[in-house]
Structure formats: C-alpha cells, structure tokens
Amino acid sequence: MNRKNVLKILSVVGTRPNFIKIAPLLKEMKRVPQIETFLVHTGQHYDREMSEAFFEDLDIPAPDRRLPVQSGSPASQIGEIMMCLEPVLSQYQPNVVLVVGDVNSTLAAALAAVKARIPVAHVEAGLRSFDRTMPEETNRILTDAVADLLFVSEPSGMENLRREGIHANRMFLVGNVMIDTLRRCVPGADCPTCLTDLGLDESSKTPTPPKYAVLTLHRQGLVDNPQRLMRVWNVMEEIGNEIPIIFPVHPRTRMRLEDAGLKSQRGKGFGNAEGIRMVAPLSYLQFISLQRRAVMVMTDSGGVQEETTVLGVPCLTLRENTERPITVTQGT
Ligand code: UD1
Numbered sequence: 111m112n113r114k115n116v117l118k119i120l121s122v123v124g125t126r127p128n129f130i131k132i133a134p135l136l137k138e139m140k141r142v143p144q145i146e147t148f149l150v151h152t153g154q155h156y157d158r159e160m161s162e163a164f165f166e167d168l169d170i171p172a173p174d175r176r177l178p179v180q181s182g183s184p185a186s187q188i189g190e191i192m193m194c195l196e197p198v199l200s201q202y203q204p205n206v207v208l209v210v211g212d213v214n215s216t217l218a219a220a221l222a223a224v225k226a227r228i229p230v231a232h233v234e235a236g237l238r239s240f241d242r243t244m245p246e247e248t249n250r251i252l253t254d255a256v257a258d259l260l261f262v263s264e265p266s267g268m269e270n271l272r273r274e275g276i277h278a279n280r281m282f283l284v285g286n287v288m289i290d291t292l293r294r295c296v297p298g299a300d301c302p303t304c305l306t307d308l309g310l311d312e313s314s315k316t317p318t319p320p321k322y323a324v325l326t327l328h329r330q331g332l333v334d335n336p337q338r339l340m341r342v343w344n345v346m347e348e349i350g351n352e353i354p355i356i357f358p359v360h361p362r363t364r365m366r367l368e369d370a371g372l373k374s375q376r377g378k379g380f381g382n383a384e385g386i387r388m389v390a391p392l393s394y395l396q397f398i399s400l401q402r403r404a405v406m407v408m409t410d411s412g413g414v415q416e417e418t419t420v421l422g423v424p425c426l427t428l429r430e431n432t433e434r435p436i437t438v439t440q441g442t
C-alpha cells in the first residue's frame with residue numbers, strides 16, 4: 111500500500127476501564143487495511159490484576175510502548191506521562207492520537223498530542239457530573255476542550271458539548287464501547303468456577319443458585335474521606351447481615367481500608383448469609399460472571415453503572431451525582 115494512504119492512529123491507555131474501552135476499537139481498526147495502529151500503555155495501572163489480566167481476557171495486543179509512569183500526585187502523573195509521550199509522538203508521527211475515558215492518562219495524552227499539533231480523538235466525550243471536585247470531571251472538560259473529534263456514548267453528552275460551544279461537525283453520537291466489550295464477552299463470561307473460586311460454592315449444595323450482592327468502591331471523594339468510608343462500611347455491614355456481599359477491592363480502597371483498620375468478616379460462612387467478602391480485583395470475565403448473576407450491585411464505578419444497566423441487574427449508585435444520567439433514566 112502507498113504509505114501516503116495510511117492513517118496512523120496512536121492510542122493511549124493507562125487504567126483498567128481504558129483497557130476495556132480500547133479493546134473493541136483496536137479490533138475494528140485492525141480490520142481496516144489503511145489504518146496502522148500503535149498502542150501506548152502509560153503505566154498508570156500496573157498491578158497484574160489491574161492491567162495484564164485485561165490484556166489476556168480481552169485479547170488486546172501487547173502495547174507497542176510502555177511508559178514508566180505508575181502512581182503519583184496528579185501533577186506528577188500527568189506531567190510525567192506528557193514528558194514520556196512527547197518523544198514517542200515525535201518518533202512515530204501519528205495522524206491522530208486516540209484517547210478514551212476520563213482518567214489522568216486520558217488528559218495527559220490529549221495535552222501532549224495537542225502540544226505536538228497532532229489531532230486528538232476522544233472516545234466517551236461529553237459526559238459531565240457537574241461536580242468539579244471530581245478529578246475525572248476536570249479531565250473530561252479539558253480533554254473535550256482540546257479534542258478535534260468527540261465520540262459520544264449517550265445523548266446527554268451531545269447536549270453538554272453543544273452547551274459548551276463545541277461545533278456540531280466535531281461530535282458524533284456513536285454509542286458505548288464499554289458495552290461493545292460487554293456484549294462480546296457475556297457469552298464467555300458464564301464461569302461457574304469463578305463463583306466457586308470466590309467461595310460461593312457452599313450454597314451450590316442447595317437447589318437454588320447462590321444469592322449475593324456485589325460491591326465496588328474506589329471513587330476518591332468517597333474512599334479518601336475516612337468519615338464517608340466508615341459510613342458506607344457500616345451500611346455494608348448491615349446489608350451483609352441480610353445477603354453476602356462480594357467486594358473486589360480496588361488498590362486505592364485497600365490502602366484506605368487498611369488505614370482505617372477495617373476488615374471483612376472473612377471467616378463467616380455464606381450459608382449464613384453474613385458478612386462482606388473482600389477479594390482482590392477480579393479479571394474482566396470473572397467480574398462480569400459475578401455481576402450478571404448478582405441480586406444487586408452497589409458501586410461508585412462509572413463503567414459498572416453502565417454494565418448493570420445492560421445486564422438488567424439492579425444497581426445502587428453510591429454517589430450524589432452521575433455523569434451517566436442514562437443509567438438512571440433507562441437503567442436499573
Ligand atoms: C483511576 C482514575 C479513575 C478511574 C480508576 C479506574 C484518575 C484521576 N483516576 O483511579 O478515574 O475510575 O482509575 O480504576 O485518573 N495502585 C496500585 N496498583 C495499581 C494502580 C494503582 O497499587 O495497579 C494504587 C497506588 O497506590 C495509587 C492508587 O492506587 O496511588 C490510586 O491509583 P491512580 O491510578 O492514581 O487512581 P485510581 O484511584 O486508580
């Protein structure tokens with residue numbers, strides 16, 4: 111093929127939800143001969159269970175470049191990603207930089223690209239919680255402000271962008287890539303051994319399937335505030351007396367729970383429907399398998415709100431607002 115006709119798209123990912131969102135896009139891009147892809151992993155999430163496990167479950171090709179960034183304060187994380195990405199952009203010279211979601215890696219990559227005068231495409235543009243205390247909200251606003259192409263997942267996003275003065279020819283309502291991944295994976299995410307691994311086999315002695323709730327928590331405004339965290343924990347202990355709660359614990363939350371001296375009642379049996387069972391973060395297929403059979407999900411995760419909507423599982427969103435109003439108007 112004439113190299114002049116090749117469209118070079120450099121995608122940047124860094125966190126768990128980014129991997130889930132980029133998977134279907136990489137698959138589609140691979141089918142188009144004129145597109146050449148290059149994948150950069152910033153390193154923002156680096157534990158095996160927060161990173162590699164998703165590449166394996168979702169069949170994502172290994173990144174072409176890994177940046178050595180990892181955790182840090184917002185400014186150091188964003189600044190380091192920008193500095194590490196600059197030479198990669200200058201070497202690879204992409205026609206477009208593709209970013210997904212609302213995490214620090216998303217904003218950092220968008221800023222690095224715009225400074226290198228490379229057009230930016232943002233997938234999951236336009237979402238707004240109208241809560242600027244959320245780090246993700248400023249990431250969304252700033253990424254959208256510098257992006258050239260804005261791909262929007264739900265109608266509220268189009269309205270928000272219009273209100274912010276984004277020209278109609280830059281925004282496209284395209285649907286939700288996280289749900290594309292979900293739809294592709296649900297048939298394979300029916301993994302009884304996943305539930306057994308979580309100790310849910312005890313109830314398999316009874317004729318009815320095990321009843322349990324699922325909990326995820328990681329939003330900074332909740333888990334980094336000891337009073338709020340304690341309030342939620344106390345409520346969960348009460349609910350845990352009614353129905354077992356499976357709680358795959360995000361690394362940020364694990365640290366905060368340890369700081370607060372909170373522990374799950376691991377010893378208690380599920381037959382007695384007691385307690386909160388804390389486990390390490392689950393792989394995607396394990397988590398979907400768990401989620402789809404849950405009696406209810408309690409979460410502050412953006413992606414999980416959307417997934418429960420599609421899976422038809424009741425979801426209690428443990429937040430005062432959501433940037434995904436469709437999960438309230440059409441959700442569960
Ligand atoms: C980030 C995103 C958040 C997103 C979430 C998805 C930002 C500002 N926040 O939050 O929007 O919903 O990812 O899960 O970008 N850590 C580990 N191992 C890891 C990753 C993190 O131990 O693999 C620990 C580190 O101590 C780190 C802390 O978790 O300081 C927080 O990680 P960070 O990536 O800064 O933010 P998240 O809370 O993961």
Ligand code: UDP
Pocket residue numbers: 126127130288326328358359390391392393394395397398410411412413414417
């Ligand atoms: N998820 C997972 N394992 C877990 C918890 C969540 O695979 O133990 C998946 C979940 O199905 C969803 C995504 O992670 O697809 C959501 O990511 P997260 O909650 O970390 O971030 P957010 O969506 O809030 O940005």
